[in-house]
Amino acid sequence: MNADRIPTPRRVRRHDPGRRDRLIDAALVVLAEKGVAATTHREIARVADVPLGSMTYHFASMDEVLTEAFTRHAETIAAVFDERLTAATDRASAIEAVITLVRDDLLGSSPDLVLTVELYVAAARNPALRAVTQAWMQRSRDALERHFDPTTARELDALIEGLVLHSALSTDPMTPEQIRHAIERYVR
Numbered sequence: 460m461n462a463d464r465i466p467t468p469r470r471v472r473r474h475d476p477g478r479r480d481r482l483i484d485a486a487l488v489v490l491a492e493k494g495v496a497a498t499t500h501r502e503i504a505r506v507a508d509v510p511l512g513s514m515t516y517h518f519a520s521m522d523e524v525l526t527e528a529f530t531r532h533a534e535t536i537a538a539v540f541d542e543r544l545t546a547a548t549d550r551a552s553a554i555e556a557v558i559t560l561v562r563d564d565l566l567g568s569s570p571d572l573v574l575t576v577e578l579y580v581a582a583a584r585n586p587a588l589r590a591v592t593q594a595w596m597q598r599s600r601d602a603l604e605r606h607f608d609p610t611t612a613r614e615l616d617a618l619i620e621g622l623v624l625h626s627a628l629s630t631d632p633m634t635p636e637q638i639r640h641a642i643e644r645y646v647r
Contacts, residue, residue, distance in 0.1 A: 479517045481507045486528035491570040495525065495581045526587045529578045533595035536571065537602075539564050544602040550646075553606035557619065558642050562635050565623045572627050579624070611646065618645055 485507035489498045500514040500521065507513070518524045543560045547553035566572060582588040596616060603612035622641060626632040633641070 475509075478507075478509060478513060482509065482513065482517055482524075483527050483531055486524050487532060487574060488570075490525075490528060490577055491573045495577050498525070500524075522585065522587060525581065525585070526591060529574070529581070529588055529591050530594075532571070532574045532578065533591055533598075536565070536575070537595055537598040540599050540602045544605050547606060550606055554643060554646055557603075557615065557646075558639050561619055561622050561638050561642070565619070566626050566632075566638075572623070575623065576627055607646070615642075615646060618642065 482503060486498065486503045488506050489502050493502065498521070501511055503524065504511045504514050514524070518527070540560060543556040543564070544553060547556045565575075578588060578592060582592045599616045599619070600609070600612045603615055607615060618641065622633065622638055626638070
């Protein structure tokens with residue numbers, strides 16, 4: 460070893476315990492902006508402002524990233540569902556909670572709406588994502604069963620999903636009054 464050589468200082472490894480969560484959040488941003496087909500490790504790392512290698516350090520595959528991101532999305536929406544229906548004290552307030560949930564929560568955020576549609580489309584071909592949607596549907600039904608029998612809860616959940624998809628994909632979306640009418644017509 461040459462005594463004149465100055466040792467190069469080792470690069471300090473940055474302690475970043477929240478990096479995996481930031482990557483999942485970044486994945487949701489990319490999915491909402493670009494869709495599943497255009498979501499890449501590189502783009503997620505860029506949005507999260509982390510080195511590309513962080514993606515392979517924290518996730519074994521893009522499927523794992525998608526599953527984690529869509530699970531977080533579904534859990535966030537399910538928590539709102541739980542909150543609305545837990546606050547309802549009787550059947551009438553439960554009906555109002557469902558109307559508000561569809562009108563204000565599910566249709567109120569464009570990125571969330573796009574993420575939901577992206578999840579549905581991706582789940583059609585990906586069993587892991589189908590498991591995410593199944594868990595989400597079950598959680599929605601459990602919340603609805605606080606106020607409706609299991610058959611009605613399942614059918615109402617399907618109606619809610621249909622109302623959301625029709626409104627999201629239509630060039631002539633349903634008005635809030637039409638959404639109210641559809642829900643009230645079914646549950647009364």
